[in-house]
Amino acid sequence: MKKEDRSSSTSPQPTPESGDSKNENQQVKPLRRRSFLKRISAASAATMGAGLLANSSSVFAQEGPEEHSGRLTRGDAALLRFAAAAEIIETDFWVQYNELGGIPDAEVPGGSGNAPYTAALAVLDEDMAQYIHDNTDDEFTHQNFLNAYLASKRADTLSLEQFRTLPGSSATGSSGKLRLTNLTQLTLDTSWWTRYRSSTKNPDLGDTFPQAIPTLAVGQHTAIPRTDDDLADPNFLQAIANTATFHFPTIEQGGNSLYPSMAQRATHVEVLRILISIGPTETMHFQTWSDKAGNAPALTAVDPVTGVSVTFPDLNSPPFGGEDFQTNLIMPEPCPFLSRKLPVVSIIRPTATKGIAMGVVKFLTDMGLFRGQSPQFFAFMRDLAEDADEARRGIR
Numbered sequence: 001m002k003k004e005d006r007s008s009s010t011s012p013q014p015t016p017e018s019g020d021s022k023n024e025n026q027q028v029k030p031l032r033r034r035s036f037l038k039r040i041s042a043a044s045a046a047t048m049g050a051g052l053l054a055n056s057s058s059v060f061a062q063e064g065p066e067e068h069s070g071r072l073t074r075g076d077a078a079l080l081r082f083a084a085a086a087e088i089i090e091t092d093f094w095v096q097y098n099e100l101g102g103i104p105d106a107e108v109p110g111g112s113g114n115a116p117y118t119a120a121l122a123v124l125d126e127d128m129a130q131y132i133h134d135n136t137d138d139e140f141t142h143q144n145f146l147n148a149y150l151a152s153k154r155a156d157t158l159s160l161e162q163f164r165t166l167p168g169s170s171a172t173g174s175s176g177k178l179r180l181t182n183l184t185q186l187t188l189d190t191s192w193w194t195r196y197r198s199s200t201k202n203p204d205l206g207d208t209f210p211q212a213i214p215t216l217a218v219g220q221h222t223a224i225p226r227t228d229d230d231l232a233d234p235n236f237l238q239a240i241a242n243t244a245t246f247h248f249p250t251i252e253q254g255g256n257s258l259y260p261s262m263a264q265r266a267t268h269v270e271v272l273r274i275l276i277s278i279g280p281t282e283t284m285h286f287q288t289w290s291d292k293a294g295n296a297p298a299l300t301a302v303d304p305v306t307g308v309s310v311t312f313p314d315l316n317s318p319p320f321g322g323e324d325f326q327t328n329l330i331m332p333e334p335c336p337f338l339s340r341k342l343p344v345v346s347i348i349r350p351t352a353t354k355g356i357a358m359g360v361v362k363f364l365t366d367m368g369l370f371r372g373q374s375p376q377f378f379a380f381m382r383d384l385a386e387d388a389d390e391a392r393r394g395i396r
């Protein structure tokens, strides 16, 4: 895809509230569902040049099964809008990784690279920078496509630009632009590692799984150099690169479950097609990153700023090792599915559909990805998730 094709919705988009504190207050309390969305989407559609929401001031007065009398049910539109939000969030943090450890270029612009961080990532695989670039590129296209598709069906599009308030890294190579997400205070649940290696357990059947990297599941860890001071100690810098490399699959396995879970409640076949066509690319990302994470060199490091310690163990040696930890076992182990009475099968898990969107918001929040975000941001994300979780499959 050419750069200019996507620039319209990746550059900052004005909102009707810009520079108007009175309106900003109005949008905060109370955060009324749909009316808030309506104002944002009107701005988004305008910047996309779609011009399809010209009557948006009255659209929510219309009742009926289809959003704005367009061609999507309200449920389908809500599913796609939540997916768009997830993709915008993914794009935001992948851009941060690409600026410092990927390949900034015309395809994925922003930043100029940080050589020591890029080198630390390359310890895991010499192609890391290329993979980071390509994953970032994919997320850009996901968010752009979903919003363009919504607009083409006269449904509300989505922008999170008014929440772009977090400072991000000031290390060499960072563009310094404001961010939606925070990569410097992460708490990572790495139980996906053992979940996909278990042949007897499935989270949809109520099972739980041990962490691959227990110290990442507690405390707060940075996955990017916060300043150039973080480049001084090679051991700590490698810990930062290792943390990033475990963050990648931790995120992508979430998308890996989100899409099939939401797809079960799509009504139109074309919306189903979108969800089941984007979802597997998240799976391809997850598979790649889970392989790279297995290359993380064993080490222990202490964050010189926070005093928090992290240990990356040798996952192939006791007390780790065996089928639940061995690093080259990256294919999903067959596991129980739907019922333990049925034979095991190699599948994505979890894929239960109930409450999936709210579950994803909680997952990302617990990860610390939104540390520093405003109460309005969390209310907005909950609102989007609630609408998506209310979607019910119909027959069309």
Ligand SMILES: [Fe+2]
Residues within 6 Å of the ligand: 087, 090, 138, 139, 142, 255, 282
């Ligand atoms: Fe994506």
